[in-house]
Amino acid sequence: MVRATRGVLAGHWYFEIKVLRLGPTGHARLGWATEKGDLQAPVGYDGSSYGYRDVDGSRVHRAQRERYGAEGYGEGDVIGFYLGMPDGERYAPRPPHLVWYKGQRYMYNTDGKDESPKVVPGSEISFFKNGVCQGTAFKDIFGGRYYPAASMYTMPNEPNCEVRFNFGPDFDFFPENFGGRQTPRPMSDVPYHGYDDKVEGPVENGLSEKVN
Known part of the structure; x- marks a missing residue:
């Protein structure tokens, strides 16, 4: 799994991914993941993490696939990702403490226990x-800082899979009607929050990722 560097705890947010190439044996699962999502x-x-599968448009969470979309998606399709987290800060886990030891940075919880996730x-x-x-x-997802995420895989010796993230503000298919949902902000508006509390400016668009 690849994951963006800027995430959100609360609010209503949107980004897109265009599927550029899957090849004859490639597949993709795209969606959102917190910092605790397994990158391997x-x-x-x-x-x-919460995913949207290309094969049949099913949704995936906790390795469980469930029927969702009427059909899957493929090369050339643009997938939109909507996240709504009203008052999400109240339910987010406590951030870990950061310490430096012998030139290395470590994170730990003061009580030695992982906090149970809160809904x-x-x-x-929602996916578009x-x-x-x-x-x-x-619905009613776990609290945490969520990041755009993608995973792709294909058979050996096949062409690489490739997708392109679009964090906005200029989208290919920004919906005119969100069906009663609050209109989201583009993920390009999100500043970077590091573990050292350093905040940077908005992200530049055009990240492309290839995976074989």
Whole structure:
């Protein structure tokens, strides 16, 4: 899984991914993941990520696939990702403490225990295909800082898979109607928050990722 560097705890947010190439054997799972999502596994593998699958348009969470979209997606399609987290800060886990030891940076919890995730009431994730909403995929998701994420895989010796992230503000298929949902902000508006509390400016667009 690849994951963006800027995430959100609360609010209503949107970004797009264009599927550039999958090849004859390539597949993709695209979506959102927190910092606890396993980078060595596809989106939707664990409880910290939520995915949208290309094969049949199913949704994936905790490695469980469920029927969702009427059809899958493929090369040339633009997928939109909507995240709604009203009052999400109240339900986010406490940030870990940061310490330096012998030139290395370490994170730890003061009580030595991982905090159980809390559900954010009224939260949701929805996916759009070429500007058309596929419906609400997930409701009342766990609190945390969510990042755009993608995972792709193909057979050896096949052409690389490739997708392009578009964090906005200029989108290919920004929906005119979000079906009663609050109009989201583009992910390009999100500043970078490091563990050292350093804040940078908005992200520049045009990130492309290739995976074989």
